Amino acid sequence: MKDERSTTQNTIDQPSRRWDVKGRILGIPISLVVIWAALFVTASAIPALPVPGMGGVITINAIMTAISGVVLGPAAAVANMAGGIISMLLFPFGAFLGPLSFLTVTVGGLVSGLLLANRWKLAGVVELLVVATWFVNPDSWQTLMWIVPLPYTAVTLLVIFFPPLRHWARKQILSLDRVRIWPAMFLYVTVAHSAEFLTTNAMVNWMYDLSWQYWVPTWLYWVSVDTVIIVISTIIGVGVLTGLHRARLPHATEIYR
Amino acid sequence: MANKELIVVQDVCYTYPNGVEALRGVNLVINKGDFCAIVGQNGSGKTTLAKHFNGLLKPTQGNVWVEGYNTTQCRVSEMSRLVGYVFQNPDDMLFCSTVEEEIAFGLRMLRFTKEEINHRVENVLELLKLQGLRTQHPFALSLGDRQRVAVACVLSLAPEIFVFDEPTTGQDHLGALSIMSVIQELHTKGCTIVIITHDMRLVAEYASRVIVMNRGQSIIDAPPAVAFKNYNFLEELSLRPPQVTQLATLLGHDEHAILNTKDFCNWLSSRIKPNVQNQTSEA
Amino acid sequence: MATSAFIPANTFLHRLDARSKLIALLTILAIAMILDHPVYILGLLGIVLFSWLAARLPLNFLGNIFKYFSGIALLIFCIQLFFYPGEIYLLHLSRPIPLIGFSGYISLEGVLYGLALILRLIVILTIAPLLVMTTPLSELMLALVKFKIPYRFAFILTTAMSLLPSIQNRAELIQQAQLCRGVADFEQGNLILRLRASASLLIPLILGAFRDSQTLEVAISSRAFGAPVQRTYLLETHLRPVDYSLIMASGLLLLFSLWIRWG
Numbered sequence: 001m002k003d004e005r006s007t008t009q010n011t012i013d014q015p016s017r018r019w020d021v022k023g024r025i026l027g028i029p030i031s032l033v034v035i036w037a038a039l040f041v042t043a044s045a046i047p048a049l050p051v052p053g054m055g056g057v058i059t060i061n062a063i064m065t066a067i068s069g070v071v072l073g074p075a076a077a078v079a080n081m082a083g084g085i086i087s088m089l090l091f092p093f094g095a096f097l098g099p100l101s102f103l104t105v106t107v108g109g110l111v112s113g114l115l116l117a118n119r120w121k122l123a124g125v126v127e128l129l130v131v132a133t134w135f136v137n138p139d140s141w142q143t144l145m146w147i148v149p150l151p152y153t154a155v156t157l158l159v160i161f162f163p164p165l166r167h168w169a170r171k172q173i174l175s176l177d178r179v180r181i182w183p184a185m186f187l188y189v190t191v192a193h194s195a196e197f198l199t200t201n202a203m204v205n206w207m208y209d210l211s212w213q214y215w216v217p218t219w220l221y222w223v224s225v226d227t228v229i230i231v232i233s234t235i236i237g238v239g240v241l242t243g244l245h246r247a248r249l250p251h252a253t254e255i256y257r
Numbered sequence: 258m259a260n261k262e263l264i265v266v267q268d269v270c271y272t273y274p275n276g277v278e279a280l281r282g283v284n285l286v287i288n289k290g291d292f293c294a295i296v297g298q299n300g301s302g303k304t305t306l307a308k309h310f311n312g313l314l315k316p317t318q319g320n321v322w323v324e325g326y327n328t329t330q331c332r333v334s335e336m337s338r339l340v341g342y343v344f345q346n347p348d349d350m351l352f353c354s355t356v357e358e359e360i361a362f363g364l365r366m367l368r369f370t371k372e373e374i375n376h377r378v379e380n381v382l383e384l385l386k387l388q389g390l391r392t393q394h395p396f397a398l399s400l401g402d403r404q405r406v407a408v409a410c411v412l413s414l415a416p417e418i419f420v421f422d423e424p425t426t427g428q429d430h431l432g433a434l435s436i437m438s439v440i441q442e443l444h445t446k447g448c449t450i451v452i453i454t455h456d457m458r459l460v461a462e463y464a465s466r467v468i469v470m471n472r473g474q475s476i477i478d479a480p481p482a483v484a485f486k487n488y489n490f491l492e493e494l495s496l497r498p499p500q501v502t503q504l505a506t507l508l509g510h511d512e513h514a515i516l517n518t519k520d521f522c523n524w525l526s527s528r529i530k531p532n533v534q535n536q537t538s539e540a
Numbered sequence: 541m542a543t544s545a546f547i548p549a550n551t552f553l554h555r556l557d558a559r560s561k562l563i564a565l566l567t568i569l570a571i572a573m574i575l576d577h578p579v580y581i582l583g584l585l586g587i588v589l590f591s592w593l594a595a596r597l598p599l600n601f602l603g604n605i606f607k608y609f610s611g612i613a614l615l616i617f618c619i620q621l622f623f624y625p626g627e628i629y630l631l632h633l634s635r636p637i638p639l640i641g642f643s644g645y646i647s648l649e650g651v652l653y654g655l656a657l658i659l660r661l662i663v664i665l666t667i668a669p670l671l672v673m674t675t676p677l678s679e680l681m682l683a684l685v686k687f688k689i690p691y692r693f694a695f696i697l698t699t700a701m702s703l704l705p706s707i708q709n710r711a712e713l714i715q716q717a718q719l720c721r722g723v724a725d726f727e728q729g730n731l732i733l734r735l736r737a738s739a740s741l742l743i744p745l746i747l748g749a750f751r752d753s754q755t756l757e758v759a760i761s762s763r764a765f766g767a768p769v770q771r772t773y774l775l776e777t778h779l780r781p782v783d784y785s786l787i788m789a790s791g792l793l794l795l796f797s798l799w800i801r802w803g
């Protein structure tokens with residue numbers, strides 16, 4: 001939080017105003033958390049991608065989750081959780097994980113948000129917990145099951161625990177460099193999305209015992225789905241972040257730079 | 258082709274999914290070259306009517322034809338080449354990172370060739386005097402400029418008909434003037450204009466025709482000079498014709514309504530002069 | 541878009557306090573996860589379906605849920621059917637195929653466990669609608685508050701819900717505005733087009749909402765957010781004897797299932 005200051009300060013115009021509302025959650029004005037929760041619910045109702053073989057669709061809120069941490073910091077976890085709970089109350093049908101679906105989006109926002117706030121140790125703990133819930137299940141030790149969280153969980157662990165990459169990505173996000181924000185956003189979005197889907201997968205495995213005979217043959221399919229979501233989230237994330245910055249609207253990178 | 262019918266609205270009723278009857282039997286024809294103003298109270302159905310002109314809403318009863326196509330049979334993205342619809346709030350449209358990209362985005366979605374896209378973007382930038390802002394981020398622009406960029410996005414599809422929903426609401430006087438001059442220019446270039454507004458001075462100054470909506474029906478459809486004649490009636494709908502018009506009527510002008518100060522002066526002087534002569538002769 | 545899934549009626553389930561229903565829901569969820577024999581989960585499902593009928597909830601909703609998830613249910617079942625390492629053979633199919641981990645037999649344990657998982661899926665899918673359709677949103681929120689979830693979080697939930705209509709309107713307007721500039725229809729076209737269209741929806745939607753945050757902040761300050769006062773609610777509810785019995789029954793059922801599984 002402190003060390004980046006001097007290097008990025010000069011390249012960024014100062015935000016035009018200060019926030020002066022007392023109610024904040026993890027540094028973010030509560031109004032933004034509320035708005036994000038409402039946006040999240042709206043997005044849950046928009047289908048984006050039919051998922052063959054899973055009897056469901058991935059909604060646009062996969063994208064919302066992926067970019068939430070970059071926009072709101074750790075408060076994204078609270079906002080996504082609220083959004084997830086409201087979605088469950090309004091559209092209780094078709095939640096594959098039942099009333100617990102909101103946990104996955106919470107974790108996604110939490111890990112990337114903590115990373116943006118430079119609380120990488122905490123982010124690492126949460127991510128390791130997620131990886132642990134996956135690997136504690138005996139199913140995950142079956143033939144070839146280690147490929148399932150790959151490749152994106154490997155990228156996530158690298159971003160969190162490899163200091164040069166972590167510093168570089170965070171710096172680019174905070175300084176909104178025109179070109180380098182793209183790979184950096186890709187990394188942050190990957191962190192959020194991989195944390196989300198690994199939580200989902202772990203929960204699915206605990207509930208329904210899908211063994212390697214399901215996961216391994218569908219591996220390529222799921223990697224492609226995740227890639228599509230990550231790519232489009234990167235595009236939208238860059239658009240939202242630069243837009244927020246240009247329109248001088250409040251968001252997390254203003255706090256952490 | 259003077260009186261080519263571009264949009265024909267026939268007995269159109271529209272009920273929103275929540276049960277609000279927003280249109281109850283509207284009939285009207287918009288001809289090529291019209292500069293048509295739609296006025297009416299909030300909630301009278303202006304926007305709902307305008308959204309029928311390019312198929313954003315499909316009538317629950319009746320028919321809308323645009324250049325001979327029935328809107329129920331067309332996709333909006335296709336209709337967008339015939340009818341350009343500019344929303345009130347430019348922020349509902351803008352999302353790219355430069356003005357240029359923003360204008361090109363729609364063209365790309367419609368799969369124009371690269372040369373065609375460049376050509377059109379240049380044209381539109383020039384027409385709307387946006388060349389200086391081409392690499393700017395749309396969100397960093399002022400409201401008036403963002404409004405112009407939104408117009409540019411629609412204009413790039415080269416439609417013949419333009420619908421503007423309250424383009425001047427929320428803008429200061431200068432912003433309103435600059436938007437109106439753009440609209441005026443489109444009109445002189447031969448485009449047909451439909452504009453929704455609350456500003457009767459704009460109606461008096463620019464429109465060739467005014468449609469007054471009330472409770473989902475069009476109750477007056479006439480040139481402003483005729484429509485503003487009965488301003489007591491309009492006032493009941495909280496539509497106040499420009500003050501000159503009111504003044505002229507109060508002073509006993511009873512032909513077509515007077516729309517601007519110049520006409521008013523002419524009329525006044527023509528009325529006063531005989532009196533002045535009378536008075537002098539009496540003395 | 542729906543603003544509430546609540547279906548008003550005056551049945552036993554509707555009259556129960558939201559808190560006791562919430563506790564029962566969590567208990568049933570836990571039990572469905574704890575037990576893994578189809579007979580027990582069938583009993584659990586029986587309770588859920590009986591409640592569904594007793595609350596006079598539309599049966600076609602159930603039908604839709606089943607239809608929608610029949611594919612995944614079949615998948616879950618087949619995986620256990622073919623690959624569960626059971627010992628009581630029911631059916632010999634072929635020689636063992638070690639490559640896919642298939643023993644050549646279908647075992648009784650596999651069938652039973654597959655059935656258990658399907659039943660678990662159905663319980664998990666139907667339990668949330670059962671609660672939400674028989675309880676008004678306001679009561680659910682109140683129940684959450686009474687469970688001492690942090691007041692700020694309850695505040696976020698209720699305020700976000702009150703923002704929903706305006707944000708949904710906004711989303712609709714933006715979709716229309718994008719259609720007008722040539723973006724293809726949002727729910728048609730191939731994957732790439734649809735995802736590009738989603739960019740043109742999400743970015744203006746998020747930015748527009750953040751622009752409005754200033755207004756919301758004013759509204760929040762005027763509600764004296766954060767003031768340390770004892771809050772009172774218009775809707776005061778009290779647990780009645782039936783509610784206590786439901787909570788007791790849930791607790792006993794939970795203990796019983798723990799005992800079945802590990803006792």
Ligand SMILES: Nc1ncnc2c1ncn2[C@@H]1O[C@H](COP(=O)(O)OP(=O)(O)O)[C@@H](O)[C@H]1O
Nearest residue numbers: 273275277279298299300301302303304305306
């Ligand atoms: N999306 C919508 N859903 C339901 N009702 C609507 C919607 N949009 C407008 N209405 C209702 O339809 C009526 C006409 O609205 P509108 O056409 O927007 O009026 P105007 O543009 O003249 O102010 C109003 O009563 C309004 O409340």
Ligand SMILES: [Mg+2]
Nearest residue numbers: 303304305422
């Ligand atoms: Mg309107």
